[in-house]
Amino acid sequence: MWNILSEYYIDILIGVGYTMLVALIGTVVGLVIGVLIGVYRTIPDPKSKAALVFKKIGDYILTAYVEIFRGTPMMVQAMVIFWGFAELNGGRTLNVTVSGLIIVSINTGAYMAEIVRGGIISIDKGQFEGAHALGLTHTQTMFNVVLPQALRNILPSVSNEFIINIKDTSVLNVIGFTELFFVAKDIVTQTYKTFPTYLLVAIVYFILTFGISMLLRFVERKMDGSKNYKVLGSQNLDAESYAREARNG
Amino acid sequence: MVENSTSNIQNANLTADEIGQPIVKIEHLGKSFGDHIVLKDIDFSVCKGDVTCVIGPSGSGKSTLLRCINLFEKPTVGRILFHGEDVTAARKPNLLRQKVGMVFQSFNLFNNLNVLHNCTLGPRKVFKLSKADAEQLAIKHLKTVGMDAFVNAKPRQLSGGQKQRVAIARALCMNPEVLLFDEPTSALDPEMVGEVLAAMKTLAENGLTMIVVTHEMSFAREVANHVVFMDGGVIVEEGTPQQIFENPQEERTKLFLSRN
């Protein structure tokens, strides 16, 4: 196993790089897709008939997207999208890296849409009413009050998606994407050392997922901020000092 | 900014016409949820500087009435006039809500923001105030309710009474023409009720127009210039605190007051 590592560590590092790249970008873009869909789905029904019809059509399209991408294996989606593109372009395939990023992003987006929606509806109705009572619009309420809380609450699920993505990008080997699993297969064809290679790769995957898991838990703790606050003394502060204290606290 | 109005509780006996047009006027308002009729033919108006207390048994429709006034609920029949303009079916209810504030039983402070930013969010997003101006405004109103020392606390770190005082300051930062209170002390431990009522009394003395749904009869008696008694979705009786508390005309009012 150590021989393989010392001989092929550059290839393995490249595989790790691609795996992490596609997992990270796929998770981030997927989250953005999820937030957009989540916000769209919680827009109150418009008053005019025409707008309502448009909104309903949008709803159906989004439901179809979510259900189709959750209901089929990503490996199959990768093949359909990659070869479908070639079919439509006279046999010219899309760049493999770009394909991989697109596939993982829209696949993750389908899961994130549901996670974000769950996060939004779990926020107390009072938070919406408190904002609406000040005269904030739905969008202002969402972006300033509801989403920050919803995102904090769904962070564990988002971390989970990230970890799933690190592992599941391995299916992209079917379109020749040089992620970690693809590298492993390559090493095996050159060395015939099947077991040690895959054991090594398993260890590398675990280090990646465990490391990310620890990192994100740290981020969660950071986001929660300090447990204490400082009560300002009775000294008469000017507005600026109050603001400074509020920022530091 | 609290209005420096002279028309406050001392002018208890002035009618709407003597002061001018009412700020809020409700005409034949009715509201049902499905088959369930919650409000029937409600008429009443509020003028500048009025402190109106709405009292009545649980389920009589007090909250629903208040929520109709800031368009949280859509009335089934009737009209809501704001400075004489019909706002019942307003396309943009948020424009009305910028002028009609609300304080909730459950505070509804923004859990993701500290005390200062709870107060600055509205002025910054709605009135596009600069950060510095909004903070100055917030601190001024936090001082009014005695919460300026807590600018960097998160809502979860405050007691109920403190939260409610911050919620009041947050509403004041929008400089509302009318401030609605829906049982602002009902979720509080008894020892915290006083601090919130004291803050509200200060606002009334400064001439703020308020509609207060409350079970605190002593507050209604002392601070209100107009008391509305509701039961079963209708206004049974209304008048000055003296009329309602000392000399109620209706049996239902007498019964309710004898129990509270």
Ligand SMILES: Nc1ncnc2c1ncn2[C@@H]1O[C@H](COP(=O)(O)OP(=O)(O)OP(=O)(O)O)[C@@H](O)[C@H]1O
């Ligand atoms: N969204 C709703 N859907 C259906 N019924 C509702 C809704 N909101 C209120 N009601 C009903 O309307 C009636 C009046 O409710 P409301 O909350 O206005 O009473 P209230 O006078 O504020 O009572 P309380 O003193 O307990 O707060 C109740 O019977 C309640 O069940």
Ligand SMILES: [Mg+2]
């Ligand atoms: Mg109520």
